[in-house]
Amino acid sequence: MATAPGGRARMKAGRHEGWYLKCTQGEIAERVILVGDPARVDVYAGMLESPRTVNKNRALVAVTGAHNGNRISVVSFGMGSPVLAVVLEEISWLGARLVLRAGTALAIDSQWFGKLIIAEGAFRGESTSLTYVPAAYPAISDSGLSDCLMLHLKARNLSGKRVLMGSYDGFFTEIVALDPRRQEKVQQVRADLQEMGIAAVDMETSALLTIGRVLGLRCASMCLVTVDGSSLDELTGEDREAKERELVEVSLEGITECSLDME
Numbered sequence: 001m002a003t004a005p006g007g008r009a010r011m012k013a014g015r016h017e018g019w020y021l022k023c024t025q026g027e028i029a030e031r032v033i034l035v036g037d038p039a040r041v042d043v044y045a046g047m048l049e050s051p052r053t054v055n056k057n058r059a060l061v062a063v064t065g066a067h068n069g070n071r072i073s074v075v076s077f078g079m080g081s082p083v084l085a086v087v088l089e090e091i092s093w094l095g096a097r098l099v100l101r102a103g104t105a106l107a108i109d110s111q112w113f114g115k116l117i118i119a120e121g122a123f124r125g126e127s128t129s130l131t132y133v134p135a136a137y138p139a140i141s142d143s144g145l146s147d148c149l150m151l152h153l154k155a156r157n158l159s160g161k162r163v164l165m166g167s168y169d170g171f172f173t174e175i176v177a178l179d180p181r182r183q184e185k186v187q188q189v190r191a192d193l194q195e196m197g198i199a200a201v202d203m204e205t206s207a208l209l210t211i212g213r214v215l216g217l218r219c220a221s222m223c224l225v226t227v228d229g230s231s232l233d234e235l236t237g238e239d240r241e242a243k244e245r246e247l248v249e250v251s252l253e254g255i256t257e258c259s260l261d262m263e
Contacts, residue, residue: 163199
């Protein structure tokens with residue numbers, strides 16, 4: 001039976017259909033990589049076997065193909081935890097089981113600038129996950145998927161590490177202060193996170209790890225740290241392109257080789 005308008009999904013020809021992802025069950029793979037930028041979907045598509053676009057609605061672009069013989073979908077969500085939660089709900093409804101965010105982050109500690117990091121867990125500074133579970137509920141990465149990612153980082157002699165991350169909703173009010181009047185507040189957020197041993201901050205990881213677990217998904221987050229929070233220096237040019245390529249390749253290899261049934 002189809003759910004009422006506003007429900008998490010509908011039925012089409014006997015199959016589940018997304019509300020915003022205009023595709024049906026079977027078109028989204030059990031292994032899914034989530035990215036913010038729709039343009040990054042094209043980069044992944046260029047590395048997949050027989051890629052097929054299964055959704056192109058709003059900023060939510062979804063491509064399904066194969067890598068090393070395993071089906072993989074790559075789905076963009078834009079920015080922020082609210083839309084990420086919508087996508088998580090829908091890919092769960094459509095059959096996803098293993099989900100990896102491959103994105104970018106800002107360094108709280110400058111030593112992480114320019115490096116790949118894998119979130120062991122995350123401080124829940126965003127509000128979206130609070131609509132699912134109380135603040136005391138932990139945001140923890142799936143160990144099996146994180147292990148596979150680390151193995152591929154080491155195999156390539158890359159300097160990636162497992163770290164704690166933090167996630168916030170207000171990019172220009174909590175993460176970066178373009179307005180000088182907000183500088184003191186942002187600096188305090190950064191100082192608090194550094195005291196807690198948080199390596200980097202983004203807008204989505206804590207929501208992914210929390211909401212994904214509630215939905216029964218196995219989730220992990222791997223980010224390229226593209227901004228130094230202290231100086232606001234950005235990773236650009238050929239260095240950025242090379243590191244982005246590493247992010248794409250390691251994420252594909254890691255999620256491909258991770259067992260769907262691994263605990």
